[in-house]
Amino acid sequence: MELAQFNALHSQVLWAAFAVAAVFGFIAQRTHFCTMGAISDIVNMGDWTRMRMWAMAVGVAAIGFYGMAALGWIDPKQSFYTAGRIVWLSALVGGALFGFGMVLGSGCGSKTLVRIGGGSLKGVVVFLAMGVAAFMTLRGVFAVVRVNTVDRVAFELPAGGALPNWLSSGLGWSAGQAGLVAALVVGGALVIWALASRDFRQANNLLAGLGIGLTVAAMWWVSGRLGFVAEHPETLDAVFLGSNSGRMESLTFTAPMAYTIDWLIFFSDSSKVLTFGVVTVVGVVLGSFVSSLLDRSFRWEGFRSTQDTALHLAGGLLMGVGGVTALGCTIGQGLSGLSTLSLTSLLAVVGIVLGALLGFRFQMWLLERE
Numbered sequence: 001m002e003l004a005q006f007n008a009l010h011s012q013v014l015w016a017a018f019a020v021a022a023v024f025g026f027i028a029q030r031t032h033f034c035t036m037g038a039i040s041d042i043v044n045m046g047d048w049t050r051m052r053m054w055a056m057a058v059g060v061a062a063i064g065f066y067g068m069a070a071l072g073w074i075d076p077k078q079s080f081y082t083a084g085r086i087v088w089l090s091a092l093v094g095g096a097l098f099g100f101g102m103v104l105g106s107g108c109g110s111k112t113l114v115r116i117g118g119g120s121l122k123g124v125v126v127f128l129a130m131g132v133a134a135f136m137t138l139r140g141v142f143a144v145v146r147v148n149t150v151d152r153v154a155f156e157l158p159a160g161g162a163l164p165n166w167l168s169s170g171l172g173w174s175a176g177q178a179g180l181v182a183a184l185v186v187g188g189a190l191v192i193w194a195l196a197s198r199d200f201r202q203a204n205n206l207l208a209g210l211g212i213g214l215t216v217a218a219m220w221w222v223s224g225r226l227g228f229v230a231e232h233p234e235t236l237d238a239v240f241l242g243s244n245s246g247r248m249e250s251l252t253f254t255a256p257m258a259y260t261i262d263w264l265i266f267f268s269d270s271s272k273v274l275t276f277g278v279v280t281v282v283g284v285v286l287g288s289f290v291s292s293l294l295d296r297s298f299r300w301e302g303f304r305s306t307q308d309t310a311l312h313l314a315g316g317l318l319m320g321v322g323g324v325t326a327l328g329c330t331i332g333q334g335l336s337g338l339s340t341l342s343l344t345s346l347l348a349v350v351g352i353v354l355g356a357l358l359g360f361r362f363q364m365w366l367l368e369r370e
Contacts, residue, residue, distance in 0.1 A: 003233045013227040013241045014279050020222060021280035024215040024251060025287025028114045030295065031208035033057075035330035036102045036111065039356045052194035053208040054334070059190030060213025061339035065220050066164065066183035070176040074224035077175075078240070078248040080327070081342040082162040087327070089153035090146070091344050094325025095333070095351020096358070097318050098254075103359025105130070105315025108330040109253035109323060112316075113281060117288025120301040125309070126316040131257035133320025138258055146325050163341040182341055216250050216335050223276065224248035242276040249276050250339070252332025254323025256281050307366075326351060 001009075027033065031053070038050035068074045076082050102108040105126045107115060112130065115123035136142045159169035163186070164179035171178070194200060194209055227241040228248070243249050244259055256277025266272045292298040303309045323329045326348040328337055334352065337345025 001229065001231070001233050006229065006233050009227075009229070010241045013222060014274055014276070016222045016226060017219065017242065017276050018279040018283040020215050020218045021251065021283025022287035022290075024110075024212065024280075025114055025117060025284035025289075026291045027207060027211040027215070027287075028110060028284070029118060029288040029291040029297075031204050031211075033208045033212055034107055034111045035334055035352070036107050036356060039353060040103075040360065043357070043360055048197070049200055049205060050208075052197060052200045053205055053212070055190040056194035056206075056209025057213040057216070057335055058338045059187035059194070060210055061216035061335055062183045062187035062190075062341060064214065064217025065339045066179035066187075066341075068217070068221060068225070070180040072176070074220060074228075074248060076162065076164070076179060076340060077160070078224060079340055080245060080247050081333075081337045081340040081345055082160050082165065083344075084157045084160050084165075085154050086157060086161055086344050086347075087151060087154045088344070088347050090150040091326050091333075091347035092351040092354075093150050094322045094327070095348040096355035097322030098326055098329060099322070099352035099355025099357075100359040100362070101315040101318025101320075101322055101355075102330070102352075103315070103356050103363060104311045105319060106312065109257060109319060110251075110284060110329070110331045113253065113284040114288040115301075117285045117290075118292040118301075119298045122301055122303060122308075122312055125303075126312050126319075127257060128261070129313050129316025130254070130320040130323075131261040133317045134254050134324050135258035135262060135320075137321045137324035138255060142321055142324075150325060157343070161343050163343075179341075186341060212335070216331075216339055219250040219280075219336075220248065220339070223250065242274070242279075244275050244277050250336035251280060252277075252328050252336055253281065253284075254320065254329045254332060257320070258324075322355070 033053055034050065035054060038054050041047040041050050069076050106122065109130060112123045112126045116127060137146055159165045164182045167173055167182055168175050168178035223240055223243065229239050229241060232239045240248055259275060259277040260281045263272050263278050326333060328348060330352060333345045333348035
């Protein structure tokens, strides 16, 4: 591949990622897709509708991911979610911090971007706090603490950190066969559970479950298939175009917020280039903005009190620290990670749910005190 072709493909990959993220933002805004909202609905109203959306999205994404792997389009081993080193303490602690923070901040990272597109100035503040905290946890003072504490606690799984790896190793199946069977069983069960409710089978809910799941799978294709170059024209190394991690990526939003702030601040630095993370952040905001204009729900929103401001700032900080520590957010670990059937992702989701439950109890305590 010539360098000019390489650069043209790089631009094509970024535009494709931007388009998929915009679709994600549009659907999330239109259907009120929200992980925190799903947990809140169950706790406060006993309503499982939005949790069924989330479960269906995970199932569709998993079937899509391992379906593409079976076709040879992508290699699951090229995702860091499937790595054999299980950082279980980081996943649980980081997930809990993120879950608690998303309650204080009125939604997770993706919801924050969706709210910005809908006119929320609260979302802008949470985005800035979350992005700065995430950068501090990636490379700053919090990174030193993270690396020297929770990241040290881990164990190795020689076969790999995802369910298909264990099936392939234990049963002697091929990697493609094991992945497709596991995805059809686990992902299919989640889809069937979601559709089992008659009340759930409405257009808006189906759009959320199917549409969000397909955007996650589509992003795996963009990164792992379209964006994979076996030989860089200059270094001759294999490369995933636009990747911040150097590996195949899908939707995630904690670290990308940090990369977006970094790109904006150092825009004139030629070494700072657009990546998957940056374009997906912008894409989600734009998609949500278009949706909010079409359904006439765009409204400017500000803080109602000093306490409201403080809680959202704290929520953003906790999500930034927690999301990086857990290696992902409710979308990064909760959808993209779980679509690979990763054990680390499952542990991170458990931590997020526990943290959210503690966050709801904290909110109730604040209300009772007032």
